[in-house]
Amino acid sequence: MKITRIDCHVLLVPEFSTEACSSAQDNLVVEIHTDVGISGIGETDVNPWIARACIQARGTHIMGLGLEEMLLGEDPLQPEAIWQKLYSGSKMNGRRGALICALGAIDMALWDIKGKALGLPIYKLLGGAVKDSITPYASLLPTGDTLQEYRDSLLDKLLQARGFGFKAAKLEICINGPYTHNALQEHDDHIAEIVADCRAAVGNGMTLMVDVAYAWGDARTALRVIDQLLPYDLFFLETPINIDDLAGYAFIVDHSPIRIAAGEWQNTHFEFIDLAMHGKLDVLQPDIGRVGGFTEARKVAQLAADQGRLIVPHCWKTGIGIAASAHLGFATACCPFIEYLPVHLSESALRDELVADELQMIDGEIPLPQKPGLGIELNREALEKYRV
Numbered sequence: 001m002k003i004t005r006i007d008c009h010v011l012l013v014p015e016f017s018t019e020a021c022s023s024a025q026d027n028l029v030v031e032i033h034t035d036v037g038i039s040g041i042g043e044t045d046v047n048p049w050i051a052r053a054c055i056q057a058r059g060t061h062i063m064g065l066g067l068e069e070m071l072l073g074e075d076p077l078q079p080e081a082i083w084q085k086l087y088s089g090s091k092m093n094g095r096r097g098a099l100i101c102a103l104g105a106i107d108m109a110l111w112d113i114k115g116k117a118l119g120l121p122i123y124k125l126l127g128g129a130v131k132d133s134i135t136p137y138a139s140l141l142p143t144g145d146t147l148q149e150y151r152d153s154l155l156d157k158l159l160q161a162r163g164f165g166f167k168a169a170k171l172e173i174c175i176n177g178p179y180t181h182n183a184l185q186e187h188d189d190h191i192a193e194i195v196a197d198c199r200a201a202v203g204n205g206m207t208l209m210v211d212v213a214y215a216w217g218d219a220r221t222a223l224r225v226i227d228q229l230l231p232y233d234l235f236f237l238e239t240p241i242n243i244d245d246l247a248g249y250a251f252i253v254d255h256s257p258i259r260i261a262a263g264e265w266q267n268t269h270f271e272f273i274d275l276a277m278h279g280k281l282d283v284l285q286p287d288i289g290r291v292g293g294f295t296e297a298r299k300v301a302q303l304a305a306d307q308g309r310l311i312v313p314h315c316w317k318t319g320i321g322i323a324a325s326a327h328l329g330f331a332t333a334c335c336p337f338i339e340y341l342p343v344h345l346s347e348s349a350l351r352d353e354l355v356a357d358e359l360q361m362i363d364g365e366i367p368l369p370q371k372p373g374l375g376i377e378l379n380r381e382a383l384e385k386y387r388v
């Protein structure tokens with residue numbers, strides 16, 4: 001089998017806003033075609049024009065070859081060998097950052113092809129299912145221009161998520177720091193107040209996590225708020241401080257009774273080695289596209305297993321990435337949850353429309369799919385509608 005063509009679809013919702021927090025407004029979808037008529041799909045969570053350029057740019061020397069040029073003619077049934085070739089051949093331009101995100105979409109599509117060619121779902125290619133289902137947690141990003149509106153929106157979405165059957169939810173409480181919603185800058189004490197309201201609303205039966213999106217400038221400030229959050233039984237607190245302050249993360253982990261999670265931005269398993277070794281993170285959050293595809297994500301899963309940590313894959317895109325996270329989760333014992341944007345609560349038409357037959361959630365669980373590859377198909381109408 002040979003790779004004959006790579007299509008890169010840059011997608012954007014028409015009402016996108018650079019003021020918005022959500023990266024679900026855009027997408028780069030990669031389709032890889034073969035000489036036997038099998039095609040694979042991948043997506044990645046990075047600026048789609050940059051990712052497309054990373055794939056299509058021509059190479060000029062042996063340390064800076066083009067991804068598309070290196071891919072054409074290769075046997076897609078060897079995704080790991082191809083990953084090494086593309087990583088090595090693009091190293092002077094790549095290694096980390098957007099090129100690895102683009103390589104992740106390619107790798108996802110190659111595993112999809114391999115599954116389809118062998119008639120097997122990807123979790124079987126990753127070693128096989130170690131569980132019958134995976135639990136998606138609802139990722140909830142509120143709307144609103146004031147603290148009160150933000151709190152009310154979050155509570156409303158949480159109750160709706162519980163109504164849809166979700167057993168777990170993550171509260172995006174981004175009300176101060178560099179990535180706040182609608183430029184809110186509120187006192188830290190409001191974070192615990194909002195968490196208290198949410199816990200009271202759903203009781204003790206639902207798992208809750210909190211993401212503060214790198215809110216604090218230093219570890220001690222984070223620990224002060226973590227102390228306030230202790231009564232509310234949080235499963236983890238995500239990205240309290242700057243992701244490049246790994247000594248700060250280690251300090252927080254050493255002093256926090258609540259698990260600390262990070263990794264949504266990390267590229268390659270090498271960055272997760274740093275995160276685990278120097279940052280001491282309890283919960284590693286590889287995004288399958290951004291980390292470099294299944295080829296890299298499974299190494300992160302192994303790292304977590306070896307060191308007694310958890311992985312909870314990040315996913316803020318569509319049913320493509322959700323399927324990828326689910327397949328990794330089925331094959332990984334130390335993966336208790338995957339991130340999931342509920343269609344009706346995400347305000348992204350791409351999340352809603354791009355995949356025609358996404359993996360279904362039943363009673364708060366995604367059961368093992370039986371279709372080969374990722375097990376999903378693109379909605380061609382949506383692909384045309386949002387292509388720019």
Ligand SMILES: [Mg+2]
Nearest residue numbers: 211238239264
């Ligand atoms: Mg996050």
